[in-house]
Amino acid sequence: xxxxxxxxxxxxxAATSPYYHGVLHGLFVFGLGFSLIVLALTQVQGAGWAxxxxxxxxxxxxxxxxxxxxxxxxxxxxxxxxQLIWHRHTKEHHHYFTHEEMRVASTREYRIVFxxxxxxxxxxxxxxxxxxxxxxxxxxxxxxxxxATAIAFxxxxxxxxxxxxxxxxxxxxxxPLVNTMRRxxxxxxxxxxxxxxxxxxxxxxxxxxxxxxxxxxxLLGTIFNGYGSRHLKPEVxxxxxxxxxxxxxxxxxxxxxxxxxxxxxxxLNKI
Numbered sequence: 155x156x157x158x159x160x161x162x163x164x165x166x167x168a169a170t171s172p173y174y175h176g177v178l179h180g181l182f183v184f185g186l187g188f189s190l191i192v193l194a195l196t197q198v199q200g201a202g203w204a205x206x207x208x209x210x211x212x213x214x215x216x217x218x219x220x221x222x223x224x225x226x227x228x229x230x231x232x233x234x235x236x237q238l239i240w241h242r243h244t245k246e247h248h249h250y251f252t253h254e255e256m257r258v259a260s261t262r263e264y265r266i267v268f269x270x271x272x273x274x275x276x277x278x279x280x281x282x283x284x285x286x287x288x289x290x291x292x293x294x295x296x297x298x299x300x301x302a303t304a305i306a307f308x309x310x311x312x313x314x315x316x317x318x319x320x321x322x323x324x325x326x327x328x329x330p331l332v333n334t335m336r337r338x339x340x341x342x343x344x345x346x347x348x349x350x351x352x353x354x355x356x357x358x359x360x361x362x363x364x365x366x367x368x369x370x371x372x373l374l375g376t377i378f379n380g381y382g383s384r385h386l387k388p389e390v391x392x393x394x395x396x397x398x399x400x401x402x403x404x405x406x407x408x409x410x411x412x413x414x415x416x417x418x419x420x421x422l423n424k425i
Contacts, residue, residue, distance in 0.1 A: 155255040155410075162249045163413040166266065176264030180316075183274050187309045190278065194285070194302035197294060204295040207288065211303040213359065219311065220360030223353040244348075251319060253344045253402040258319050259410040267319050268312055277308050307356065314355050315339075322406045331357060333380045333404075340402045341368050347393065 155163075198204075226236060227243040250266045258267060281304035289297025317332055318339040326332050335355060342352040351368040354361045361367040362376045368390045369376055379385065383401040386394075394401055 159252055160413055170265055174265055176261030179264050179268055182271055187305050190305050191302045194298045197298040201295040204299055207296050207299040208303050211300050215307040217360045220353045228349045248348055251343055253340050256319055256340055257321055257410050259412040267316055281305055311356050322404050330378055336404045337381045346397055
């Protein structure tokens with residue numbers, strides 16, 4: 155971790171409320187999320203064809219995840235809400251974590267990994283509206299299944315993102331899809347590439363579909379690529395050469411100590 159990143163982490167931690175509790179943050183999101191899923195599925199009876207709503211919702215959500223990440227989180231909008239979203243992600247998250255240091259050192263740092271609690275409430279409301287629309291068009295079973303799948307997708311996103319920012323271990327290195335997304339996300343956190351490649355965090359379908367994967371592989375090869383960099387697109391390989399660096403790959407690093415807190419400001423416009 156260079157001094158610029160360390161200074162930013164110190165400033166961010168200094169601005170974090172002493173009452174923030176990362177474990178409670180995670181329990182709120184996953185506890186409420188699983189409860190909503192169970193509640194929705196108890197409404198499903200004899201669904202039959204309505205179960206097709208699961209893959210349909212997953213694909214729709216994956217494309218939506220890609221679109222929001224590329225065009226909202228990494229592009230500064232004109233209204234205040236879009237600017238706040240862009241600032242939190244591009245200016246904060248991508249300076250707290252770089253390809254050189256992706257890990258959290260304490261549960262207090264979950265604040266910069268998980269979305270704020272209000273974001274989950276917004277996602278839940280949107281999922282309710284989507285479920286209601288499907289219920290009106292094709293019945294309660296489809297509406298309940300679509301709602302439950304949308305919430306599950308959000309939890310999947312949060313879980314995958316969390317696993318991208320933990321220490322290297324045999325489990326995450328060998329777990330299919332998890333290892334792929336850890337490598338993909340580390341590439342995405344390379345500052346020079348973050349607006350162009352690897353927008354997906356759940357599974358890289360939309361990245362493959364829209365050409366924003368840094369790999370030139372089939373869909374299955376892209377999904378189950380793991381930590382390998384043999385199939386880099388030529389233009390991506392050239393970018394690494396221009397940057398004078400090797401493609402980043404998750405690896406075992408020295409134990410990470412929590413950064414100290416400092417109140418000296420870091421000018422985000424200069425980093």
